[in-house]
Amino acid sequence: MRITSKEVEHVAHLARLHLDSEELDLMTEQLDTILSYVAKLEELDTDGIEPTTHAFSITNAFREDIIETSLDQDKALANGPDHSDDSFVVPRVI
Amino acid sequence: MEPYELTITEADSLLAEKKLSSVELTRSCLERIERTEEALCSFISLDPDQALQTAVQADRRRDRGEGGALCGIPLSIKDLLCTKDRTTTCGSKILENFKPPYDATVVEKLNECGAVIVGKAAMDEFAMGSTSENCAYKIPSNPWDIDCVAGGSSGGSAASVASGQVLGSLGSDTGGSIRQPASLCGIVGMKPTYGRVSRYGLVAFASSLDQIGPLTRDVTDCATMMQAICGYDRRDSTSVEQPVEDYHSFLSEGLQGVRIGVPREYFTRGLDPEVNQVVMNGVDVLKSAGAEIVEVSIPHIDYCVAVYYLIAPAEASSNLARYDGVAYGFRKEGAQDLVDMYKDTRSQGFGPEVKRRILIGTYALSSGYYDAYYKKASQVRTLILNDFKRAWESCDLLISPVSPTPAWKKGEKADDPLAMYLSDIFTLSTNLAGLPGLSVPGGYSSSGLPIGIQLQGPHFDEGALLKCGFNLERGLSLERKIPAICA
Numbered sequence: 029m030r031i032t033s034k035e036v037e038h039v040a041h042l043a044r045l046h047l048d049s050e051e052l053d054l055m056t057e058q059l060d061t062i063l064s065y066v067a068k069l070e071e072l073d074t075d076g077i078e079p080t081t082h083a084f085s086i087t088n089a090f091r092e093d094i095i096e097t098s099l100d101q102d103k104a105l106a107n108g109p110d111h112s113d114d115s116f117v118v119p120r121v122i
Numbered sequence: 123m124e125p126y127e128l129t130i131t132e133a134d135s136l137l138a139e140k141k142l143s144s145v146e147l148t149r150s151c152l153e154r155i156e157r158t159e160e161a162l163c164s165f166i167s168l169d170p171d172q173a174l175q176t177a178v179q180a181d182r183r184r185d186r187g188e189g190g191a192l193c194g195i196p197l198s199i200k201d202l203l204c205t206k207d208r209t210t211t212c213g214s215k216i217l218e219n220f221k222p223p224y225d226a227t228v229v230e231k232l233n234e235c236g237a238v239i240v241g242k243a244a245m246d247e248f249a250m251g252s253t254s255e256n257c258a259y260k261i262p263s264n265p266w267d268i269d270c271v272a273g274g275s276s277g278g279s280a281a282s283v284a285s286g287q288v289l290g291s292l293g294s295d296t297g298g299s300i301r302q303p304a305s306l307c308g309i310v311g312m313k314p315t316y317g318r319v320s321r322y323g324l325v326a327f328a329s330s331l332d333q334i335g336p337l338t339r340d341v342t343d344c345a346t347m348m349q350a351i352c353g354y355d356r357r358d359s360t361s362v363e364q365p366v367e368d369y370h371s372f373l374s375e376g377l378q379g380v381r382i383g384v385p386r387e388y389f390t391r392g393l394d395p396e397v398n399q400v401v402m403n404g405v406d407v408l409k410s411a412g413a414e415i416v417e418v419s420i421p422h423i424d425y426c427v428a429v430y431y432l433i434a435p436a437e438a439s440s441n442l443a444r445y446d447g448v449a450y451g452f453r454k455e456g457a458q459d460l461v462d463m464y465k466d467t468r469s470q471g472f473g474p475e476v477k478r479r480i481l482i483g484t485y486a487l488s489s490g491y492y493d494a495y496y497k498k499a500s501q502v503r504t505l506i507l508n509d510f511k512r513a514w515e516s517c518d519l520l521i522s523p524v525s526p527t528p529a530w531k532k533g534e535k536a537d538d539p540l541a542m543y544l545s546d547i548f549t550l551s552t553n554l555a556g557l558p559g560l561s562v563p564g565g566y567s568s569s570g571l572p573i574g575i576q577l578q579g580p581h582f583d584e585g586a587l588l589k590c591g592f593n594l595e596r597g598l599s600l601e602r603k604i605p606a607i608c609a
Binding site for chain 2: 068
């Protein structure tokens with residue numbers, strides 16, 4: 029096994045997902061199959077090879093530091109499931 | 123011939139000559155949609171009234187002698203392109219009521235052209251899938267056989283264009299999501315070079331791989347739509363400041379001096395013999411047009427699926443962290459605290475494939491596994507890039523299959539994620555290397571399903587792809603057909 033259901037449960041918590049026991053079993057099995065497949069990368073010697081994060085890289089897309097108009101607050105809030113006049117409302121944190 | 127059967131180029135001529143109005147053309151498409159949508163399910167949302175209003179304005183613009191090739195042309199757009207005040211779901215329940223406060227750059231550009239956006243096309247949830255079966259709303263059908271998948275993730279876009287519901291569409295391609303449905307539905311699809319088209323307002327799946335591109339009925343229409351959407355945009359920091367070429371200038375016959383590479387690793391096990399035959403026939407056609415055919419090698423092609431299915435989920439797990447029930451979209455009520463609210467919302471809002479990829483990605487990036495998975499995959503991505511750099515020393519373009527098989531039946535691979543991932547083998551390298559790719563109809567299987575041919579080229583050489591695709595289209599001279607949709 030490349031991954032255990034306990035590990036999947038931990039990863040699900042990190043990703044803020046809740047899995048019921050049936051989902052957990054299925055995901056563990058499927059993730060194990062996928063991870064076993066991707067393990068073929070181990071066949072390749074990549075010592076000293078630089079990783080690529082962008083195939084066509086541009087560095088530092090700077091712009092002048094000038095204040096521009098941005099989205100109005102009411103528009104930014106409009107899609108929130110629960111909001112007051114000036115902020116999003118969420119269940120209590122503490 | 124009904125107006126909905128026209129290509130963009132043909133419709134543009136008729137509109138310019140006042141032999142057709144945009145209102146007539148739009149009505150023809152809307153009637154076609156009414157007759158076929160129940161069987162095809164290409165649209166998540168439709169706005170016929172808005173479309174007709176835009177058509178009226180387009181006719182007025184044309185009357186004043188204004189408006190370009192897309193003015194008054196009915197199009198669909200994939201439902202992950204933000205449309206101001208118009209629902210944009212990304213095929214997900216979590217964005218069921220999301221109305222973006224702004225238009226994506228490409229939508230702005232289409233609007234400026236006077237294009238008639240008829241509706242938002244069905245797609246795999248957050249573009250994760252190869253069949254559009256992961257759509258939370260409806261599953262588009264293949265117009266050539268409605269029991270088959272339209273491909274994915276831009277399946278609704280492809281089905282709507284192939285069936286005559288619209289004349290063209292915009293999709294997005296992260297690992298083949300424009301080219302593969304185009305191939306499966308018998309139309310043209312282009313994935314431009316990474317950075318060629320602004321991603322501003324494209325809901326992100328995997329930011330280093332995503333690119334917007336057109337789906338059309340022929341290569342000339344593809345050039346027309348590319349002309350409309352390409353170009354630098356300061357709102358997308360990965361957009362590249364490079365002048366946009368005149369794509370129509372490449373559409374001429376003859377391929378003298380063009381070297382076309384046939385990558386030997388693409389033509390091995392798992393390739394359907396009919397697909398092989400169609401691609402080989404394409405090679406012959408290009409040779410007859412004057413191209414020199416050379417055999418090349420992309421030795422790491424076999425690792426693309428493994429690299430992609432680590433990198434894309436890793437980026438997705440980060441991009442999709444924003445769907446937490448706070449700023450937009452669905453929220454599951456009743457949670458006692460914030461973390462529970464996040465978990466309840468995300469667990470109910472996302473479908474199984476999205477959850478699977480978030481889990482793979484989170485795992486691949488997590489402490490202790492980062493080097494073994496994400497870093498390793500990023501290093502092999504470098505090897506894949508180097509393969510292409512080497513290939514461009516001996517050829518100008520590559521020809522290959524798009525999908526290892528023609529369209530398959532709905533449900534066939536739905537329970538086997540790995541089998542589904544493996545069907546992307548030929549398209550993924552284009553995104554990993556940031557290259558442009560084009561899918562052109564190549565022929566049909568014995569059961570009458572379309573088979574596409576893929577062309578890949580060096581960065582920013584869309585012109586060469588269009589030239590070669592144009593010659594392929596001319597040389598093959600396939601009868602242009604819009605399938606009858608039998609429900």
